[in-house]
Amino acid sequence: MARIEPSYITSFTQVVRIDDLLARVLPSPRIEVEDDPLDLKSGVAQMLADTGGRLNEVRGLSGSVAGLGGKRFSSSNMALQASALIGRSLLVKQHIVELENAKEVQGHIELPSKGRHVLVYVQSKQGEIVKIIPLGDMPKGNAFFRWQGDNRHGMPVAPGTYRFIVSAILGSGLASLPVSTFLKIVRVATEPEQQQLELVLENGARISYSPGLLLLEENV
Incomplete structure (x- = not known):
């Protein structure tokens, strides 16, 4: 049986914030402003609005993935958001x-x-x-x-x-x-009434969407 190469520390692993990835891989939808327009300074609004086309740079790893809370989403865009996340690796x-x-x-x-x-x-x-x-x-x-x-x-x-x-x-x-460690996202549960996404991981754990969650950067 062939010998496996030794383990090592790596500087090649890159991560990307989940909201930055969605802004990069999804088309920019139109926002229908009603009585309470979205605050365009919020992280979710930036994801849904026209972000200027492309991610300028991957932000450095910061903060923690603990203390996650649900964030608001456009129900009409949930299917696209879900399809973009399935198969990705979440830290x-x-x-x-x-x-x-x-x-x-x-x-x-x-x-x-x-x-x-x-x-x-x-x-x-x-x-x-x-x-x-x-x-x-x-x-x-x-x-x-x-x-x-x-x-x-x-x-x-x-x-x-x-x-x-x-x-x-x-x-x-x-x-x-x-x-x-990284775990694959195998399913995304949507709750349109609460305008929330829940990420289901390969080990069965569930995590509520938060724009600061970190994904393994891959070629897209």
Whole structure:
């Protein structure tokens, strides 16, 4: 069996805000202004209005994907919004991954300050540490790492459930860092009466749409 390439930290992973992606891939609809016109300064209004055509740049990774709330949508545009999101990969605070076969998994960490000896442990469902990924010393901020679905000998791991545990020396103490991973959006539930979208992920979890959610950037 062929040896899998070693895991590594990557600077190539790019993310895009969900509202920026929708503004880029969907046609600019006309807004029907009634008694209460949309505030064109709001994030959703910018998505629905003519944004000038194209995204100028992908905003840097900032904020958190926690504390999500529903946002208002144009019911006439919900089908287009849903179709543009299905199959996309959403960044969520989830340190557990399910592997049907050995494949690359991307993880994200955020260091609150400069970290030393940053290590990613990959643990099997049985509690065995199958892989240790040394990321070295890292500056404050966001970083993505890749695990190739291999064990410490570079061979593919068995299908199953694995979790990431990340440790780092912050200041003078050892700390555990939260991990985020990407999950596919498999379905979008619409609630026209509430003008809200709900994203259904491949693990069955549901997340209400928020313009600040982050998606894996792909060629569109």
